[in-house]
Amino acid sequence: MTGLKHWIHLIEQQELPIFRYTINAINDVVSDEDSSTARLAQVILQDASLTARILRIANSTTYNPTGSPINTVSRAIVFIGFNMVRDLSLTLAVIEALLNRQGQTHVFQLMARAFHAAVQARAIAVQRGDDAPEEVFIAALLYPLGEMAFWCVTGKEGEEILGLIENEGLSPKVAQKQVLGFTFEQLTVALTQDWHLSDLLHSAINNPTLKNPRVRDINDSHRLSAETEKGWDSPAVQNSIEQIAQRLDMEPRPAREWLKENTLDAVEMARLFGAGSITEYLPIPNPRPSSEEETPTDKYPAADPVLQLSILRDLSRMLEKQPNINLILETILEGIYRGCGMDRTLFALLTPDKTQLRAKHALGEHNQQFTDKFVFNLNETPFFNWLFRQNDAVWIKEGKTSAAGSPLTPDFLAVVDTPAFLACPLSIRGKPIGILYADRAPSSRELNADSFESFRHFYLQAKMAIDYISMS
Numbered sequence: 001m002t003g004l005k006h007w008i009h010l011i012e013q014q015e016l017p018i019f020r021y022t023i024n025a026i027n028d029v030v031s032d033e034d035s036s037t038a039r040l041a042q043v044i045l046q047d048a049s050l051t052a053r054i055l056r057i058a059n060s061t062t063y064n065p066t067g068s069p070i071n072t073v074s075r076a077i078v079f080i081g082f083n084m085v086r087d088l089s090l091t092l093a094v095i096e097a098l099l100n101r102q103g104q105t106h107v108f109q110l111m112a113r114a115f116h117a118a119v120q121a122r123a124i125a126v127q128r129g130d131d132a133p134e135e136v137f138i139a140a141l142l143y144p145l146g147e148m149a150f151w152c153v154t155g156k157e158g159e160e161i162l163g164l165i166e167n168e169g170l171s172p173k174v175a176q177k178q179v180l181g182f183t184f185e186q187l188t189v190a191l192t193q194d195w196h197l198s199d200l201l202h203s204a205i206n207n208p209t210l211k212n213p214r215v216r217d218i219n220d221s222h223r224l225s226a227e228t229e230k231g232w233d234s235p236a237v238q239n240s241i242e243q244i245a246q247r248l249d250m251e252p253r254p255a256r257e258w259l260k261e262n263t264l265d266a267v268e269m270a271r272l273f274g275a276g277s278i279t280e281y282l283p284i285p286n287p288r289p290s291s292e293e294e295t296p297t298d299k300y301p302a303a304d305p306v307l308q309l310s311i312l313r314d315l316s317r318m319l320e321k322q323p324n325i326n327l328i329l330e331t332i333l334e335g336i337y338r339g340c341g342m343d344r345t346l347f348a349l350l351t352p353d354k355t356q357l358r359a360k361h362a363l364g365e366h367n368q369q370f371t372d373k374f375v376f377n378l379n380e381t382p383f384f385n386w387l388f389r390q391n392d393a394v395w396i397k398e399g400k401t402s403a404a405g406s407p408l409t410p411d412f413l414a415v416v417d418t419p420a421f422l423a424c425p426l427s428i429r430g431k432p433i434g435i436l437y438a439d440r441a442p443s444s445r446e447l448n449a450d451s452f453e454s455f456r457h458f459y460l461q462a463k464m465a466i467d468y469i470s471m472s
Contacts, residue, residue: 011153026093037327037330041074045073055076056272058076114144119262124136135198135200201218264284307335315332328462344441358375390425393452396423426466
């Protein structure tokens with residue numbers, strides 16, 4: 001297999017898997033007409049690093065100028081939009097995969113150019129009144145994706161391309177076509193089509209002369225970004241600035257200072273996206289003081305009392321307005337998972353005929369497999385009827401509770417695969433509707449009194465929310 005399909009296969013399957021689970025899972029959400037906030041939040045929360053970055057971006061001044069704190073992924077999706085969070089998640093996954101390729105200086109330089117161009121393109125789009133400047137940002141950021149991916153996986157082909165450019169004076173595109181049979185831009189289009197990323201980018205590459213202001217934003221910004229790598233005082237840079245200024249009805253001098261200031265914003269944006277290592281390659285005229293870099297994120301969330309309190313406050317504010325029960329339960333589930341520091345958290349509902357309990361949403365390691373397995377007949381699993389009678393949260397310790405012994409069957413224990421977990425019943429006007437479940441089985445971390453009390457706080461909030469909504 002040769003040509004474009006060969007290189008796509010090489011990039012996707014062999015050398016640059018791009019966190020296949022995350023990409024495939026997000027694309028499944030994209031293709032599902034019934035996609036929900038809960039499904040997208042579940043995918044993001046599977047990846048601790050992706051969760052942290054989405055929340056950092058959602059709380060940045062760019063996406064949240066009001067400064068109202070966003071503590072949960074569910075809230076971030078509602079606040080900045082389902083499609084934008086989806087696109088940001090896909091882009092973050094791609095960027096992180098590329099950054100994990102060690103020793104790729106040229107890739108870092110290309111990524112720095114892309115961040116610079118993306119920030120400039122968005123600023124230009126905002127200046128001319130575009131109604132969705134973030135789409136312009138994403139398209140400009142992904143513009144060199146094919147070239148970055150190629151240099152991550154190439155061998156002798158890369159050397160051949162460089163040889164043709166340096167020794168025979170061929171243009172980069174001609175050299176790429178001669179060695180590969182396609183250009184890096186064509187590879188970008190093929191990859192982004194396969195990963196369901198940015199139709200706008202396809203237009204910018206396939207029709208660069210199209211009289212579309214968004215396409216011009218992207219191409220003008222990438223030209224400026226490449227030219228400024230040799231210094232801001234070159235004639236080529238001045239020419240690009242004059243063209244951009246004319247488009248925006250600005251004078252060249254203030255336009256120049258404005259575009260230089262945007263470069264500093266590119267530094268902050270790269271750090272926000274977890275790409276702080278590429279900032280040394282940005283053409284920064286007068287660097288700002290370095291902001292604090294993000295800290296590494298553990299695979300399993302640690303208990304965070306401050307986050308617990310913030311999410312509980314969010315839930316109280318949500319109840320003051322017209323509450324959405326699904327959003328409230330999703331927020332509670334995320335609060336237990338991230339705030340209480342659980343490995344797995346699950347919400348299950350009784351079927352309409354009250355004969356079965358089926359998982360509806362789960363967060364944590366292997367959440368989909370856990371959701372699929374968590375299906376029980378009430379007549380065969382007496383634990384749930386016992387739990388409904390408790391009317392409170394319970395802490396199962398080595399298969400036992402501090403109250404009367406709970407009837408845990410081998411089939412149930414085989415599914416949860418742990419003798420220690422937390423659970424609570426949910427009901428409407430005294431009638432059971434489902435349960436919340438949480439454990440730390442995958443990490444083998446122990447549950448303790450603090451984790452149980454925190455879990456119980458969320459149970460009480462859920463109980464209050466359900467009672468309040470059922471009476472309204």
